Amino acid sequence: MSYQFLITDNRKPTTENRQQTTDNRQPTTDNRQRTTDNGQQKTDNRKQTTENRQQKTDNRKQTTENRQQKTDNRQPTTDNRQPTTDNRQQKTDNRKQTTENRQQKTDNRKQTTENRQQKTDNRQPTTDNPQQKTDNRKQSTDNSQPTNKMQDSRSYKDLEIYKLGLELFFIIHPLTLQLPKYEMYELGSQLRRSADSVVSNIVEGYGRRRYKADFIRFLVFSHASCLETINHIQKIAHLYQDIEPKF
Incomplete structure (x- = not known):
């Protein structure tokens, strides 16, 4: 009996130690759970980051395709600019031709003015004699008098x-x-x-x-x-x- 009691007494500290060990293990388990949760969170974050990167990659591809489309659209515009340039050159040539024509008309007018001035100068000796001019007018009036019956009519x-x-x-x-x-x-x-x-x-x-x-x-x-x-x-x-x- 005394031996049995001694064994029982010796076991008590061991049980207490086990309980203490169990209690000590409990925080470790909690820490592991937290670590596991943190790892899961990191995994989710990595997945989200990967998805974001994939989205960015898709956006870049879309942007590249849009740029390529714009480049393709600009090509016909560039092709259309060439006829426009040709038309502008044609307009410029037409304007030059018009300017030359106007200059020609101006020269012709000057020539006409000079010719008229020459005719006026040639007529000047005829008008130097006022008496002769008056006599000519009288003669013209006398000649037109018989044919002017309409103006002389009162009704x-x-x-x-x-x-x-x-x-x-x-x-x-x-x-x-x-x-x-x-x-x-x-x-x-x-x-x-x-x-x-x-x-x-x-x-x-x-x-x-x-x-x-x-x-x-x-x-x-x-x-x-x-x-x-x-x-x-x-x-x-x-x-x-x-x-x-x-x-």
Whole structure:
């Protein structure tokens, strides 16, 4: 019994030591767990870094492809610049040609001016004698006096051409009333209006006689209406021979 008790007593320190060893091992286990967690974290970080690097590599590839695409796109632009350069050269040549043409025109104008000056100098001896110039003007006025009846007329009624046109209208109007009824508003109406236009344009032109261009224009209208009247008369004379002698 005493021996058994002694063994039991000797075992107690050993149990305590084991407990102490176990307690000491517990922090080590915790440290290992932390180390394992840190290693896992580092592994995850390395994976993330690897993925980031792969992403950067892909981005660089994409950037390289974009640059290559831009380079390819610039090539047609470069090719297009050559025709543009040619066009600019053509424009430059055209401008030079235009400048030369303008210079030529300027020289021609100078030459024309010199010729006019020469003509003026040649005419100068003719105008040195004012009395001779006055006599020439008087002679010209006297020569034009018989043909200036239109300006001396106080009214359009005094114009010989007006009297002839009015007489023509007075003859034409009653004759058109002898045409068949279906021609009263066809050839008859056209003939009356054209004969009236001969006289009316003379009167209107005379009213604008202070403007020479207008006066001449209305006289041209009157002449055209006279030709139209003759044309209508010829048609009626051919179609209606029973009244031909009256026309």
